Amino acid sequence: MLAEESINDSSLIQLLNGLKTGKAVANVERFGISQNEFSLQNNIICRGHRVVIPTKLRKQILQELHASHFGIVRMKALARSYCWWPRIDLDIENFCRNCVHCNKLQNNPVKAPLHPWEPAQKPFDRVHVDFAGPFMGTYYFTLIDAFTRWPEIHSVKNITTSTTINICNKIFSSFGLPQVLVSDNGKQFLSYEFKKQWYHT
Known part of the structure; x- marks a missing residue:
């Protein structure tokens, strides 16, 4: 095209x-x-x-x-x-x-103050994760280390729990498990399958 x-x-x-x-x-x-x-x-x-x-x-x-x-x-x-x-x-x-959608949100008052995060003390002390997209049929899983600001970005075809677990396993096998993982409370991060992978460690 x-x-x-x-x-x-x-x-x-x-x-x-x-x-x-x-x-x-x-x-x-x-x-x-x-x-x-x-x-x-x-x-x-x-x-x-x-x-x-x-x-x-x-x-x-x-x-x-x-x-x-x-x-x-x-x-x-x-x-x-x-x-x-x-x-x-x-x-x-x-x-x-x-x-129109953005203008409606822009005109709404702020519902709650932003969460004041404490500074991270070491690499992978706290990481922030999210999905971006879709863009041209592709989603992007992003992870930012709060201490070093190191970004991890992985392109994926879907944002299922299984895909999320596989990406996190790949990243954590290289950098270790984070002490705190911050997300937007998407259903893949709140699912039982995701929690049982690391919450017990």
């Missing part, structure tokens, strides 16, 4: 042909960016490691990026890992500001 829409996108076709033939294209056709920053993979244009999204697919990608109703800053950070198009930051800002 990306390749087909790229070929049919009038704003990308000159750059695509230039990358295919090795010929330099006009500055305006490459959005004022050095042509060396772009490459071509199976008729899909990339800028560095990021896919250049054709015009017709940008709304769909914005919806994918915003599926979990991240704020503007986090949504921009997620986008920078995967995709690019001219004025993407502005499109993200406008998309978030026009999200």
Whole structure:
């Protein structure tokens, strides 16, 4: 779909042909960016490691990026890992500001104060875990060590208890068991299967 829409996108076709033939294209056709920053993979244009999204697919990608109703800053950070198009930051800002769900939450008063965590005393004294996504059909399990700020990020196809246990087993086998594990109380973290793995140790 990306390749087909790229070929049919009038704003990308000159750059695509230039990358295919090795010929330099006009500055305006490459959005004022050095042509060396772009490459071509199976008729899909990339800028560095990021896919250049054709015009017709940008709304769909914005919806994918915003599926979990991240704020503007986090949504921009997620986008920078995967995709690019001219004025993407502005499109993200406008998309978030026009999200009815986000606006409703923004207008609600704070229900309770944030939990003041004590500083961790050593690595894996306390870890924070969560799932992000879905983004383009993939979820991301994240674990942050409160002491070192070391991040662990694993891509998965689902967020079941079994998948969660397998990822945690992999991480804990390398770093040891944490003293405290903090989650958003998702059902996979509260399940009996998850608790019996480590709660007795």
